[in-house]
Amino acid sequence: MNSEITAIILEALNDIESDIPLIEDQIDETPLYGAQGILDSLDLVNLIVAIESMINDKLNFVITLADEKAMSQKRSPFQSVGSLAQYIDDIMQEHTNG
Amino acid sequence: MEQLKVFQSSSGYFRLFFPEYETPVFGQKVCELRSASIHPNEVQECEHLSDLYEYLSANKYLFCTYRGVEDIHIVRILNSLGFEFVSTYKNVQCNAHDFREIPLNSDLDISVGDHYDHDKALMLEKGVMDYSTFQIDPLVDANLSSNRNVVRVKSYFSHPQHKMYVLRKGTELIGFLQFLVDGEARVADCVNGAIAREYQRLFIGPRLYSEAFKSLFKMGIKTIRGGFSSQNKPVVKLFAACNFRVVSEEIHLRLSVRS
Numbered sequence: 001m002n003s004e005i006t007a008i009i010l011e012a013l014n015d016i017e018s019d020i021p022l023i024e025d026q027i028d029e030t031p032l033y034g035a036q037g038i039l040d041s042l043d044l045v046n047l048i049v050a051i052e053s054m055i056n057d058k059l060n061f062v063i064t065l066a067d068e069k070a071m072s073q074k075r076s077p078f079q080s081v082g083s084l085a086q087y088i089d090d091i092m093q094e095h096t097n098g
Numbered sequence: 099m100e101q102l103k104v105f106q107s108s109s110g111y112f113r114l115f116f117p118e119y120e121t122p123v124f125g126q127k128v129c130e131l132r133s134a135s136i137h138p139n140e141v142q143e144c145e146h147l148s149d150l151y152e153y154l155s156a157n158k159y160l161f162c163t164y165r166g167v168e169d170i171h172i173v174r175i176l177n178s179l180g181f182e183f184v185s186t187y188k189n190v191q192c193n194a195h196d197f198r199e200i201p202l203n204s205d206l207d208i209s210v211g212d213h214y215d216h217d218k219a220l221m222l223e224k225g226v227m228d229y230s231t232f233q234i235d236p237l238v239d240a241n242l243s244s245n246r247n248v249v250r251v252k253s254y255f256s257h258p259q260h261k262m263y264v265l266r267k268g269t270e271l272i273g274f275l276q277f278l279v280d281g282e283a284r285v286a287d288c289v290n291g292a293i294a295r296e297y298q299r300l301f302i303g304p305r306l307y308s309e310a311f312k313s314l315f316k317m318g319i320k321t322i323r324g325g326f327s328s329q330n331k332p333v334v335k336l337f338a339a340c341n342f343r344v345v346s347e348e349i350h351l352r353l354s355v356r357s
Binding site: 033040072 | 205206304
């Protein structure tokens with residue numbers, strides 16, 4: 001599941017025309033938000049909207065990423081491609097299991 | 099704001115203004131210079147602009163900020179007097195029918211603030227970079243400009259037209275947006291906004307601004323206006339995303355006076 005989600009994140013990044021440099025064997029470490037991240041708040045909103053829409057279309061799953069839970073995480077889920085993929089995966093697992 | 103003197107140069111007339119409320123913050127007087135459309139017959143007393151520095155120094159001013167149109171002749175004259183460029187400043191506005199909501203699906207609740215939020219808002223303001231032309235200016239001490247922002251924000255609380263939107267996380271205030279709302283003219287001026295440092299570059303700003311604008315338009319406001327330094331890139335993008343358009347631009351130059 002995680003690789004499917006990563007592919008969606010990368011496609012969404014491409015859609016918002018972000019200039020984030022992607023290193024092929026270090027995709028998960030690609031910084032999104034934080035000291036090294038190059039997304040500003042509006043880029044992040046566009047990315048979130050694009051990801052939510054693609055997850056709905058491709059995985060048939062309705063997800064909300066910009067919520068209080070995301071804001072309350074000790075480590076921001078938006079720090080890197082990998083952390084965001086893991087966060088989305090966790091939400092989907094939680095929903096499925098529970 | 100008290101009007102002080104009129105100055106003249108080959109590029110026209112200028113008026114000097116004295117915003118008294120700045121003195122307690124800076125511990126010394128600061129003033130503003132603005133271009134003025136004055137008919138020569140109206141001018142009773144005026145000095146040449148080249149004497150400005152002497153006047154400011156003799157009257158113990160700390161800074162003089164030029165705010166006005168970007169005119170190459172004026173800029174050159176002011177540069178020759180020692181004024182240095184600080185920023186360009188954009189004034190924007192959006193009418194109700196042009197507004198575009200930022201389509202973020204979120205459970206974050208934006209509400210109208212009350213007086214219990216005031217102290218928290220001041221604390222929050224003190225900790226953020228708000229891109230005011232004092233705060234981005236390396237000539238001005240960072241603590242001074244930060245205190246000045248707090249004074250400015252506080253001054254709005256007692257304004258009869260003040261309305262504040264807030265975003266809280268538990269009891270913590272993590273963002274607020276201040277407006278002066280003229281219900282009769284149905285115009286709202288967005289005068290200040292701040293997001294706590296640790297929540298910046300998340301989705302808080304877009305959510306707060308978009309929801310606040312939506313709420314104001316919903317209550318019958320026809321036009322929302324705002325203004326910000328061009329260096330405040332996130333806010334420039336945010337207003338553009340909500341479909342605000344630039345209605346005017348001014349530049350800020352500053353002269354540091356050593357008396």
